[in-house]
Amino acid sequence: MTEQPDGHVGWRSWAFDYAVAGKEGLALAHGFFRGRRVFHKLSLPVIRVKYLQDEELGGLTAVLGTGCGPYNDQITWDPVNLGEDLNPIRGPHHLVRVAGCGRYVCIRETRLADGSLWLELAVYARIGAYHIYQAWYLNDDGVILPRVFSKGLSCNVDHHHHPYWRFDFDLDGQDHQRVNVFGDEGTRFVGFVTREGRLLNDPAGGTVYNIESLETGLRAWIVPPTPDPASGIVGPTQFSSVDGYVRRFREAEDADWPHRAEHEIGFGVHEGCDDADVVLWSVGHLFHRSAEGKDHWHEVGPTIVLEVPPAPDPPPEARRAVDVAGRIAIKDFKLGLHDGWGHFHFHEIVLVHPFSPHAEVFVRRGPVGDVSAHLIVTIDRRPDDSVAIAFTADLYDEGERVARVENGFSVAPGGTGNSSTHLVDHHWGDPDTADMEFTVTNAESPPGGPPLHPVA
Amino acid sequence: MTTRTEIHWAGSIRTAVGDGSPELLLGQPDARAYVVADGWSVTLRDFRPVSYENLAELLGTAVSGDVVTQELLAEADVIAFEHNGNEPGPSGGWESCDWAFSDGPRTLVIHWDERTVDGVPGHQPVPRDPHVVANGTITGASFGSFFGLSDSAIMAQNPAGGTPAGARVSFLLFRLRPEVDVRSPDLEITLSGVPPSGAAATPDADAVGLLVHVITPAATLAGASTPVQPPPALTTIVDRLSFDQSRGWPPQLSGPAVAVDAAPSGLPMTFADWQRYLAIAVAHPEVRELLDDTFIWLGCHLLGVRSEGSPVRVLVALRNSATGQLIDVTISGEAVTGVEIKRPWGHPESPTEMETAIDLVRAHPDHGRHVAGLEAHAILRVPDDASHPSTGHRCMHVMFTKPDDPFVERAVCYAAMVDLETRTVIAARRSPCNGSPVASRRVPGDHDPGRGRVE
Numbered sequence: 001m002t003e004q005p006d007g008h009v010g011w012r013s014w015a016f017d018y019a020v021a022g023k024e025g026l027a028l029a030h031g032f033f034r035g036r037r038v039f040h041k042l043s044l045p046v047i048r049v050k051y052l053q054d055e056e057l058g059g060l061t062a063v064l065g066t067g068c069g070p071y072n073d074q075i076t077w078d079p080v081n082l083g084e085d086l087n088p089i090r091g092p093h094h095l096v097r098v099a100g101c102g103r104y105v106c107i108r109e110t111r112l113a114d115g116s117l118w119l120e121l122a123v124y125a126r127i128g129a130y131h132i133y134q135a136w137y138l139n140d141d142g143v144i145l146p147r148v149f150s151k152g153l154s155c156n157v158d159h160h161h162h163p164y165w166r167f168d169f170d171l172d173g174q175d176h177q178r179v180n181v182f183g184d185e186g187t188r189f190v191g192f193v194t195r196e197g198r199l200l201n202d203p204a205g206g207t208v209y210n211i212e213s214l215e216t217g218l219r220a221w222i223v224p225p226t227p228d229p230a231s232g233i234v235g236p237t238q239f240s241s242v243d244g245y246v247r248r249f250r251e252a253e254d255a256d257w258p259h260r261a262e263h264e265i266g267f268g269v270h271e272g273c274d275d276a277d278v279v280l281w282s283v284g285h286l287f288h289r290s291a292e293g294k295d296h297w298h299e300v301g302p303t304i305v306l307e308v309p310p311a312p313d314p315p316p317e318a319r320r321a322v323d324v325a326g327r328i329a330i331k332d333f334k335l336g337l338h339d340g341w342g343h344f345h346f347h348e349i350v351l352v353h354p355f356s357p358h359a360e361v362f363v364r365r366g367p368v369g370d371v372s373a374h375l376i377v378t379i380d381r382r383p384d385d386s387v388a389i390a391f392t393a394d395l396y397d398e399g400e401r402v403a404r405v406e407n408g409f410s411v412a413p414g415g416t417g418n419s420s421t422h423l424v425d426h427h428w429g430d431p432d433t434a435d436m437e438f439t440v441t442n443a444e445s446p447p448g449g450p451p452l453h454p455v456a
Numbered sequence: 457m458t459t460r461t462e463i464h465w466a467g468s469i470r471t472a473v474g475d476g477s478p479e480l481l482l483g484q485p486d487a488r489a490y491v492v493a494d495g496w497s498v499t500l501r502d503f504r505p506v507s508y509e510n511l512a513e514l515l516g517t518a519v520s521g522d523v524v525t526q527e528l529l530a531e532a533d534v535i536a537f538e539h540n541g542n543e544p545g546p547s548g549g550w551e552s553c554d555w556a557f558s559d560g561p562r563t564l565v566i567h568w569d570e571r572t573v574d575g576v577p578g579h580q581p582v583p584r585d586p587h588v589v590a591n592g593t594i595t596g597a598s599f600g601s602f603f604g605l606s607d608s609a610i611m612a613q614n615p616a617g618g619t620p621a622g623a624r625v626s627f628l629l630f631r632l633r634p635e636v637d638v639r640s641p642d643l644e645i646t647l648s649g650v651p652p653s654g655a656a657a658t659p660d661a662d663a664v665g666l667l668v669h670v671i672t673p674a675a676t677l678a679g680a681s682t683p684v685q686p687p688p689a690l691t692t693i694v695d696r697l698s699f700d701q702s703r704g705w706p707p708q709l710s711g712p713a714v715a716v717d718a719a720p721s722g723l724p725m726t727f728a729d730w731q732r733y734l735a736i737a738v739a740h741p742e743v744r745e746l747l748d749d750t751f752i753w754l755g756c757h758l759l760g761v762r763s764e765g766s767p768v769r770v771l772v773a774l775r776n777s778a779t780g781q782l783i784d785v786t787i788s789g790e791a792v793t794g795v796e797i798k799r800p801w802g803h804p805e806s807p808t809e810m811e812t813a814i815d816l817v818r819a820h821p822d823h824g825r826h827v828a829g830l831e832a833h834a835i836l837r838v839p840d841d842a843s844h845p846s847t848g849h850r851c852m853h854v855m856f857t858k859p860d861d862p863f864v865e866r867a868v869c870y871a872a873m874v875d876l877e878t879r880t881v882i883a884a885r886r887s888p889c890n891g892s893p894v895a896s897r898r899v900p901g902d903h904d905p906g907r908g909r910v911e
Contacts, residue, residue: 019758107716112711
């Protein structure tokens, strides 16, 4: 079975894509929370590593000095298995399947002792002698914890890891965003950022940032990690001298980390960035004392909290109850034998309105033999109360996606739309199929209808 | 404020008129010059970056003409160097010539005049075009040290100087903004010779580049400081989750976990897909020319896209194994949409490179016997010590540890640096790796016939 480097997750109030794409680690993209667009991409372009002693090549003596580095650690999709459990390129390789998950991108939910439920997406990367666990933890209250865990040594010297996260929030859209700075745990407004540049936290702690939509008031708070030297969480160093960086979104900067290992983040152009599409870099500083033993791993990362502002009850005609109903017929082809068949019906009603315009219906059916089918229907309300329907239909054979159809249509208020899709596996003379038919009805939501936040 | 400068040196010639060797203007300074005589000209394009620190300090050592400060340098968009033997032009720097800067729609023409008002060298220069930010001269010794050039190279170009300290290298700085878009990929610079105006007026031009000043200024804030009520979500913030340390590595939250279904949404990325994208990449004429039939395949990566519905984009990363040059090939759908030369650190260590480096150490007659039974790891290093022969090369820091243990952090028992371009082990050391805590130290090693003796 081949695991894909990207995919889509619908979990409680969340819907987003994930991908190990480019050289920026496990990224979350196109994120919605409670039916509202919240981010374009959250990623980790680099972890900079600095030892107390730099590498010394020893001139002509051929003796490595006691130090090493610095390094740019970058996580890419380089799994041991590239399909059918084979990778003809010999290794070592960067990505390791996560124990207990059996996947390279581990996606699981865990209920903690306090009853809280957390969604985890993580990858386990080997970079040199480092073991890096890069994770995103999310809960249903709108909290995201980006985390980097690290153990391992490139040389037996104390060192720092500095993860550079890039947060490209799109709060109810791309534009009209503002970065605000607060002190004293968010109880003192310091100012809003008018021109791009670096951010430094109060060394004593208490600095908090938020990005807000100036149009809707939707906010993403970013709380830097509390300094805790005993746990290795420290402040900036001469090598990694910033806690954050505010940038306007520029396509050219949505790219690889461009700097050599010795160099700090920096840019050639600095412009005004208020009321714009902004990107916030968040930089962690993790001190790691070299010691072979059981006190072996450390973690660092900020806390992101989404604050959804109170909204008035939408008028009745703007509350659209979208009824998605249909059936999926799956055929598991058996050469010379009776084919296996499965017939499945589904029916779901979701609500969209001006303050929660996005919803998704995720239908998984099967397996029939080793064949299964997925249908993802996304619903986006338009200002005229019509809904835009986009759907992706996938056919899987033993977990391998063997066919896909993507399409979309629009449904007017009070109207109905239909779709009929035929998927065939053309591989290996094994024509498994899935037939999907569904109907979407766009009606005014009756009083006492479905809950206000319909995602997933 | 930390500062460094990227200079995007001219990478190719669009046109040249006259004789001489205009190709000597390409790339970073190398103390080989194109003499720009009257009636000769060259148009440069394809500017490619190299990063420098303390460029302002170098230009601040000017022995004649303008002394450049960081602030002055930040004003400039273009830098050009020429060699002047033992004496700069009359106004302390470059000899007379004409410049034209074009971003496609717009062209800015600047005449540079070397003369002084009274004709006496070193006196007040004639009025300058306002786009000239600075004109000055540094010693060949400073120039050579900054750009990693040998004394013999400096003296070969400037024999009249007598010594590198006596040799003179002049610089010109221009500001083109806002008249010309200096970030335009279509930018071209034309340097033309002019008739003599009393002096020689034949610049010995070494290099021309665009300046990008990489800085990290503090963000600018507005608004008055005022007490506010934080939202309730901030008062009960969760910033540390509880992990079950007894389950070892990787970290696992303390509690029962269940898998969450996800819908794989990308195109298949099996090895067959990698091969298909590789074939598309290497069939492209520009890539073929850059690879010269020899390459290392660094990886094949999906690229994220901002707008849904766009064709899938893939990056094929390659390294010319003869030149060490990295080439990123962007493919959209099934077509090559971009070919970019990357700097040596532009891609993390690839499996093939790691394997090569590890095999070189294991097979080495001196180092191999120290690493038997140890687990090998490798990470990319690109040395930046200008005095070392491996500077700028993709090298692998290869480490050997005892086998992984999910409950223990392993120390490094043996380490070696492998230069992938020369395929040699260039340095090594042993380290104590039994017990805790550990401290690295230099220990006696063995002779590396290629590089001298391991202490």
